[in-house]
Amino acid sequence: MSHGRKGPNRARRLVVRVPVEPVEAVMEADAVDALRTESLAVRGPLFGIAAQSAQDGPRWRVVVPVTADNPQEARDTLNSRLWFRAKDRAEDRAERRALLAAVARLDRERVTELTVLGTRYRVVRAEEYAGMGNDGLELPRPTDPEPAVPDWSPAVPTARTDDGLVLDPDAAVTPAQATERLALRQLSYSGTRFPRSVLDDSRRALATHPDVVLMPVAFTVVERGREGWTPSSSLHPTAHDARRTLEFTLLQWRPRQRGLVKDVHADARTVLAAKDCDPRTAAELAVYVAAADRLRAGSLNELKVRGIVYRIARTRRMLRWGPDGPESPRPSDPRGEAPCPIHVPLDEDGNYLPEDDAEDV
Numbered sequence: 001m002s003h004g005r006k007g008p009n010r011a012r013r014l015v016v017r018v019p020v021e022p023v024e025a026v027m028e029a030d031a032v033d034a035l036r037t038e039s040l041a042v043r044g045p046l047f048g049i050a051a052q053s054a055q056d057g058p059r060w061r062v063v064v065p066v067t068a069d070n071p072q073e074a075r076d077t078l079n080s081r082l083w084f085r086a087k088d089r090a091e092d093r094a095e096r097r098a099l100l101a102a103v104a105r106l107d108r109e110r111v112t113e114l115t116v117l118g119t120r121y122r123v124v125r126a127e128e129y130a131g132m133g134n135d136g137l138e139l140p141r142p143t144d145p146e147p148a149v150p151d152w153s154p155a156v157p158t159a160r161t162d163d164g165l166v167l168d169p170d171a172a173v174t175p176a177q178a179t180e181r182l183a184l185r186q187l188s189y190s191g192t193r194f195p196r197s198v199l200d201d202s203r204r205a206l207a208t209h210p211d212v213v214l215m216p217v218a219f220t221v222v223e224r225g226r227e228g229w230t231p232s233s234s235l236h237p238t239a240h241d242a243r244r245t246l247e248f249t250l251l252q253w254r255p256r257q258r259g260l261v262k263d264v265h266a267d268a269r270t271v272l273a274a275k276d277c278d279p280r281t282a283a284e285l286a287v288y289v290a291a292a293d294r295l296r297a298g299s300l301n302e303l304k305v306r307g308i309v310y311r312i313a314r315t316r317r318m319l320r321w322g323p324d325g326p327e328s329p330r331p332s333d334p335r336g337e338a339p340c341p342i343h344v345p346l347d348e349d350g351n352y353l354p355e356d357d358a359e360d361v
Contacts, residue, residue: 009323011185011211017172024174027143031176038131038138042187043231045333046317047074050124050167050326058169060325065162066126066215066317067235071329072110072336074123079106082116083343086350093348100346107341112328124326125333126215126317127187137222137229137313139301140239144217144314150240152296154248158241161218161234169213169321177214184212184318201330209320209327217316221246224309235315242312243295250292250305260285268292 019025048066052059063081068074086099095117102116113122131138173181189202219242221233232249236242251268255261260281261271269292271277272285291305301312320327345353 009207009210012169012321014178014181015170015172016175016178019174023143027141028174028176030141030143031174031180034131034138034141035176035179038133040129041132041137042189043128043130043315045329046126046128046235047071047329047333048124048126048162049074049078050122052120052122052325053118058325060122060124060167062124062162062165062167063121065160065235066124066319067161067218070334070336071112071123071125072339075106075111075339076342078121079103079342082106083346087346088350090350096346096350097348100348103343106339108339110335110339122326123328124319125329126319128315128317130313130315136224137311137315140219140312140314144219145238146299147238147240150243150296150299152244152247158244159237161237162216163237165216167213167215167319167326169211173214181212181214181318184214185210187212187318195332197332198330201332205320205327205330209322211321213319213321213326215317215319217314220313220315221249222311222313224311229311229313231313232310239301239312239314240299243299243301246303246310246312247292247295249310250288250295250303254305255285255288258284 019028046066047068047070048062049064050060051063052061064074064077066074068077082099083103086096086103090096090099098117102114102121105111105114111123113120115121186206188206189199194202216237218235218237219239220231220235221242222229223232224230233242233245236245252261255268255271261268263271268285268288272282272289277285287306291303294300295303303310347353
């Protein structure tokens with residue numbers, strides 16, 4: 001089944017497939033139920049880097065996660081990756097020169113796109129949003145991926161968001177995904193709280209990038225205050241990874257913030273277990289340790305600790321898509337800090353350059 005017409009500044013056809021596998025069918029049923037009952041809360045733009053080579057066709061590969069709050073953060077990450085590739089993995093001088101030329105541009109320019117060794121790198125813009133119910137932001141769904149045996153060890157790194165993600169505007173989608181994509185095509189900012197430039201850019205994007213590509217679901221820790229829910233962590237690919245971040249908040253961040261833990265190698269548990277722990281400090285730390293224990297024992301998605309409600313929220317992202325691929329930052333988007341050199345300059349043999357020689361180069 002397909003919908004729409006493909007052409008310049010027209011949305012692509014959607015190829016719809018019906019889920020066959022039992023697990024996927026249950027996930028589809030969950031998605032359909034959510035579409036019927038939820039409203040959407042739009043948080044704002046996120047930025048990353050996507051790459052496209054000749055063999056990719058219309059697809060783009062995410063090489064810097066689309067999680068940054070401004071485009072410059074994404075550029076700086078690309079800058080570092082190209083610099084380390086030049087330093088450690090360049091096969092010859094010509095390759096290293098090409099990589100270092102790109103690094104030099106990123107050191108001084110707010111580039112939207114650049115081509116390096118035949119690969120296009122583009123700063124891409126996604127819109128982050130979440131489902132809203134009567135009690136706030138959507139929680140993880142029963143069908144969202146969870147580890148068979150949750151690992152809470154700090155020594156085990158968490159999964160990386162958008163790792164290996166390929167953006168394919170022509171990939172087949174389920175009926176629920178098609179419904180969501182069609183509905184989001186007309187999404188634009190409105191209301192008096194947005195500056196005129198933001199509203200104008202948002203409306204213009206409907207024409208320049210009429211299609212929508214959905215990114216994988218992500219999870220974050222949010223806190224409920226007087227003005228509603230606010231994010232307090234970065235995006236994670238699984239709810240369990242977000243819970244691990246919440247545990248860090250409970251055992252390290254909040255106790256340090258309150259002056260209860262001062263040793264950089266300690267956390268709430270180790271300080272509480274110490275024989276010389278002050279009774280008043282111990283009483284406060286016990287609250288955080290008990291909350292972390294409850295989080296672990298039940299793989300909870302919501303906790304209230306010292307008057308703050310923490311929740312694992314399920315968030316989504318969409319990329320607007322045009323004839324030449326994913327949307328780039330808009331003029332009205334936050335710019336971030338000015339670009340500047342990040343790493344020590346290298347020569348074409350990969351050696352560090354003294355500062356005076358670097359200026360000459």
